Amino acid sequence: MKDSSRFIKILKVYSDIAGSKRGASLGIDALMESSQDIGSRYFKKYKAESVITNKLLENESTNFPHAKYIDKVYDVVKDVAFRIKEFREEKLFPIVLAGDHASSAGTMHGLKMAHPNDEIGVVYIDAHADIHSPYTTSSGNIHGMPLAIVTKLDNKKSAINQLSQEEIIYWEKIKNLTGKEASIKPENIVFCALRDFQIAEENLINEYNIKKYSAKDITYRGIKNIVDEIFEKLAHCKHIYVSFDVDSIDPLYLPGTGTPSENGLSFEQALQLNMQLIKNKKVCCWEIAEINPKFDENSRGTNAIFKILEQVTKMLIHRY
Template sequence: MPDNSKHIKIIEVYSDIAGHKKGASLGLDALRNSSKELDSTYYEKFETENILHENNAFEKPSEFEHAKYIDKIYLVISRLAQRVKKLREENLFPIVLAGDHSSCAGTMHGLKMAHPNEEIGVVYIDAHADIHSPYTSGSGNMHGMPLAVACALDNSESKINEPNKKEKEYWNKLKYLVTNEPSIKPENIVFCALRDYEGEEKVLIEKYKIPTYSVEEITFKGIQNVVEEIFKKLSYCKHIYISFDVDSIDPLYVPGTGTPVTNGLSYEQAMQLNLELIKNEKVCCWEMAEINPLYNNNKDDSKRVFKILEKVTNNLLKYY
């Protein structure tokens, strides 16, 4: 069997400044420790590289109220976008392991840079919609904004804030990092396990008719049927990106995340959903984010998340 490991590149993004709790950056080392404890050779088999983070920004309060640390987050997202672009141009498969989920805006921008004239679909496995903007966010935490960044959505019809001039400048730079067009079309998104979102986000979901698979629907229809429907919906997309936030899993099974939400996927459902999705030849990038070992019940929680990473990667080797 040919060694396909050289076609996969692991990108580690230790950034932890976009969430409301610290600790997500620790998730990446928790994965490495879990690999060692399970006698896995995962990190010896695959090349890894780090994106320079800006976590020292936490030492001072952000000067921005409605998009906290947007100046630093802009730097991280820009760096990640350039790396994803380069890897895709080399026909490599990026696996992005991230701290907070704001990083996925950089991943999506990078995919658009690499595939400027082709449709890109997004399967977003998350308890949250992450489609707020500085105009609508109640917290100003940017891990709730990556889809709005990639889709260039202000959602002005639901406006509750008035960002200052500098915030608006950074926000527009983030939205149009690639071109003067959105990197992702909102109608090219499919949500899985979504269950905790605000009215401002609901407006966009309904406006763009974004398909949303609840945990109940996934359970009722079964993983394989849901995956078939997802790829049928995104059949016109040449490339598909999967973004997996571990808070999509019920905290009963994986409590180690900064924003846990009950009534989520079972551990087995999360595993199987990712394993089935990764089989499709259109999938060009997979990302996992928001692992926070500070909230684990015990160290085995991180091991369970690592097993998803390892099994998804092994499945990818069969199909990429």
């Protein structure tokens, strides 16, 4: 009997420089502590690599008000992209444990580098749309921009900011890591648990007819029905990436994230949604992001997220 676990490799991305609050970089070690607390051998069983970034100094300023710390975020995205490319070329299934969600741009770029001629679908489980650009953002936080990065959607029709030349240079660099073509087509994105987005993002969702499901949709229509629809929508895609931002879960259950948003999923819904998605053999990469233990009293939420990680990985192994 083959050891399916050897086809899995974990990438730990210790970065929280793209969010408004620090602490998401601590989420990975918090998951490892949860694993130890229950006697799990999860992190001993699977090989792992790490992407570690320099922490910001206290009160460190940025020269990029509309794309904060983009010079540093670019390095993270580039590093993640080349790691993911290597994993896929080695026929490995990457499980990415990320700090802030900006690094998901690197994951998607890396998948495009590894599969340059194939359609790649994205199932984005998140309270937020993350498709702002420096031209449309009101905060300047790049964890709200990964989908704009990989789709190359500046959305200048909804612009509220005028960028400096240096900001433009870095923005073009981070978008163009994979060349002239966008890494992800906007029509190949499906949102799950989406509920907190701005007009500029809504304009893009409507323009490109991006499919979105709210937590209410998932509750009333049922997870299996939603997942069946997702894979029908992405049937033309050869590879599918699932990105699970824990703020998709309602803060009643999970306060331990930097950008909580009410009316989200329950833990059980998040678990079952990811379990159903990972069964599909087109899924080639799965990611968890935005766990912030600074806001998680007694590690209750982190422990539950580790159980999701463990159960989804078991389902992944079972499908091989």
